[in-house]
Amino acid sequence: xxxSERIAAFREWIAEWARGLYHGMVSHPAYELIEKEAExxxxxxxxxxFPDAFGIPSPVSYYTAELLPYLAEExxxxxxxxxxxxxxxxRKGEQYHF
Amino acid sequence: xxxxxFFGGKGGVGKTSMSAAYAHKLATAGESVLLVSTDPAHSxxxxxxQEFGDExxxxxxxxxxxxxxxxxxxxxxxxxxxxxxxxxxxxxxGIVNEIDRQLExxxxxxxxxxxxxxxxxxxxMREADHDRVVFDTSPTGGxxxxxxxxxxxxxxxxxxxxxxxxxxxxxxxxxxGGREPRRSALGDPIxxxxxxxxxxxxxxxxxxxxxxxxxxxxxxxxxxxxETERAVGSLAERDLPVAGVIVNRLTPAPDDDENGRxxxxxxxxxxxxxxxxxxxxxxxxPLLAAIETRVSEVKGSFLAEVAAELDIETTI
Numbered sequence: 001x002x003x004s005e006r007i008a009a010f011r012e013w014i015a016e017w018a019r020g021l022y023h024g025m026v027s028h029p030a031y032e033l034i035e036k037e038a039e040x041x042x043x044x045x046x047x048x049x050f051p052d053a054f055g056i057p058s059p060v061s062y063y064t065a066e067l068l069p070y071l072a073e074e075x076x077x078x079x080x081x082x083x084x085x086x087x088x089x090x091r092k093g094e095q096y097h098f
Numbered sequence: 099x100x101x102x103x104f105f106g107g108k109g110g111v112g113k114t115s116m117s118a119a120y121a122h123k124l125a126t127a128g129e130s131v132l133l134v135s136t137d138p139a140h141s142x143x144x145x146x147x148q149e150f151g152d153e154x155x156x157x158x159x160x161x162x163x164x165x166x167x168x169x170x171x172x173x174x175x176x177x178x179x180x181x182x183x184x185x186x187x188x189x190x191x192g193i194v195n196e197i198d199r200q201l202e203x204x205x206x207x208x209x210x211x212x213x214x215x216x217x218x219x220x221x222x223m224r225e226a227d228h229d230r231v232v233f234d235t236s237p238t239g240g241x242x243x244x245x246x247x248x249x250x251x252x253x254x255x256x257x258x259x260x261x262x263x264x265x266x267x268x269x270x271x272x273x274x275g276g277r278e279p280r281r282s283a284l285g286d287p288i289x290x291x292x293x294x295x296x297x298x299x300x301x302x303x304x305x306x307x308x309x310x311x312x313x314x315x316x317x318x319x320x321x322x323x324x325e326t327e328r329a330v331g332s333l334a335e336r337d338l339p340v341a342g343v344i345v346n347r348l349t350p351a352p353d354d355d356e357n358g359r360x361x362x363x364x365x366x367x368x369x370x371x372x373x374x375x376x377x378x379x380x381x382x383x384p385l386l387a388a389i390e391t392r393v394s395e396v397k398g399s400f401l402a403e404v405a406a407e408l409d410i411e412t413t414i
Contacts, residue, residue, distance in 0.1 A: 031272040038268035045261040052203055060254050062213035063295055065204035068197050069184040070287040076196040
């Protein structure tokens with residue numbers, strides 16, 4: 001292996017590590033955080049659509065029922081999540097890496 | 099008069115008779131008319147001695163008059179079935195069972211009937227190819243709520259759209275470095291449906307404001323006069339135009355030479371009614387007609403008689 005090849009291999013190794021480091025330290029936590037926030041917003045959206053699932057009467061549930069075919073899986077997961085969740089702290093805590 | 103004319107008022111004052119008489123007047127003047135009953139009590143069938151359904155049916159004996167009786171129960175069931183069908187097409191059987199309860203629940207809420215009625219009502223306003231559409235509404239309270247729905251629900255749907263957009267926006271932003279976002283605003287069926295709803299409510303709101311007019315029916319008694327007063331106020335509050343008031347069931351005067359117990363009763367009664375009438379006249383909208391009590395129900399030949407007494411224009 002001559003020098004130029006060894007330099008090229010070393011640079012590739014550096015690049016891979018740099019990519020991995022960047023992904024692990026910056027981009028992964030970032031998109032995870034943003035996605036969690038998006039999930040929270042979606043929970044709020046579902047609650048606004050179907051408060052009657054928790055016994056709160058809603059004037060639009062007749063109309064939002066039309067959305068159920070497209071929200072079915074999210075709805076089922078959401079309902080389970082909402083019944084299970086003990087506290088807001090627990091959910092928010094998940095968003096941070098200590 | 100506007101293209102859509104609503105007859106409103108307290109229960110039992112004769113909205114059905116008056117709206118049927120007006121529809122008769124329009125139809126005999128040569129216009130094509132659709133008479134729509136949104137009252138669950140459905141007495142249009144009794145006025146014309148004919149059964150009507152959920153689709154416009156020609157009224158026997160007229161060239162250009164059709165009638166519809168909206169059945170909210172049927173609309174709710176249909177909506178439920180349609181959603182269930184879509185559900186079956188979209189998701190697996192396991193999820194269907196989980197969602198079913200929620201669907202049934204949504205269709206049993208107290209607002210469901212109202213929403214179904216409102217939906218059908220928008221559809222009729224949108225699809226009617228008649229020159230005029232006359233609505234025989236349910237008593238004032240329910241109708242006013244129905245008519246304020248576009249405003250109220252429009253705002254609610256706006257908030258839902260905002261929430262959905264916010265979460266989709268975050269999902270798109272989370273797709274760092276060319277990853278596929280979990281949801282995207284383009285082709286999101288939820289946003290599309292919500293916007294479709296919103297557009298329907300806006301259509302209803304605009305049509306009610308620009309192309310509709312209200313005729314309030316009252317009897318010359320205190321309760322009915324008070325309710326008319328309130329209705330005029332609430333309609334003005336909602337920017338809905340009132341064309342005028344019809345007073346129905348006035349007591350006929352006895353001949354001057356009569357002096358029996360019956361005649362004395364009638365004269366006293368008329369004196370009271372004069373007071374109520376004065377109160378109605380003091381209201382802002384004009385008195386369109388004063389109809390005397392008939393010896394029997396307003397139908398058949400009485401319909402033509404009453405129609406002749408209605409001082410409402412038949413042209414737009």
